[in-house]
Amino acid sequence: MTYSGAVTVGGPADVHELPDLMISKVAVGPMNNNAYLLRCRATDEQLLIDAAADPHTLLSLIGESGIASVVTTHRHQDHWTALREVVDATGARTLAGRYDAEGIPVPTDVPVEDGDTVRVGRVELTARHLVGHTPGSIALVYDDPHGHPHVFTGDCLFPGGVGNTWKDPEAFESLLHDVETKLFDRLPDETWVYPGHGDDTTLGAERPHLAEWRERGW
Secondary structure, three states: OOOOOOOOOOOOOEEEEOOOEEEEEEEEOOOOEEEEEEEEOOOOOEEEEOOOOOHHHHHHHHOOOOOOEEEEOOOOHHHOOOHHHHHHHHOOEEEEEOOOHHHOOOOOOEEEOOOOEEEEOOEEEEEEEOOOOOOOOEEEEEEOOOOOEEEEEEOOEEOOEEOOOOOOHHHHHHHHHHHHHHHHOOOOOOOEEEEOEOOOEEHHHHHHHHHHHHHHOO
C-alpha cells in the first residue's frame, strides 16, 4: 500500500518502504506523538526515533529482533516518556543532541553534534542541530541514494510552520534560521518531512511559505 504518514493513536503503523530502509511510523500518547522505527534492509538492525509514550505499543512495533539504538530528538518530556522502559527492555544505546542531553532523565550514551553521522546497519543519517524549540534539538537526514532525501524533524518543522518558540522573537529567529540554512537551503523540494506530531509534509510544500512564517513571527 502507498505510504501516507497518516496515523492515529491506537491505530496501526504506516510503513514507508525504501530500497535500503524501512520506516514505520506510529502515533502514541495523549499528545499524539510520532515515533519512527527505522530498519536497515541489509542487516535488519533497527533504530527508534523518540520513545515518546506507550512502551507496550513501541515494543510491539520493535518486535523480537530488538533495536540497537534510540534517538531522542529533544528534551521535552512527551518525547521520552517511554524511553526508560524501551531501553530496559532492549538494552539499546541512547543518542540525543549534546545540548539537550542534560534535560533527558535517561543517560545519553552518545551526545550528538551538528553534522554527526547516526548509523542503523549500513544506512547513514546526518544529524542537524536546530536551535530554538529547545537548545539542543536535532533533526536526522537520510539522503536516500536511490531517490530523494528524508528528514526526521522532531518538533522543529511541521506542515505550516516551525516548532513552538513561545512568542520569544530570538528563539523564533534562531529556529527559522537553522531550518532555512540547514534544511531548506541544502535539500530539494522532494525531501520528505517526518515531524514529531501529526501528518508528514515535504520541503517543497512548505518552501513557498517561509517568508510568510518570518513575517508572522511563528
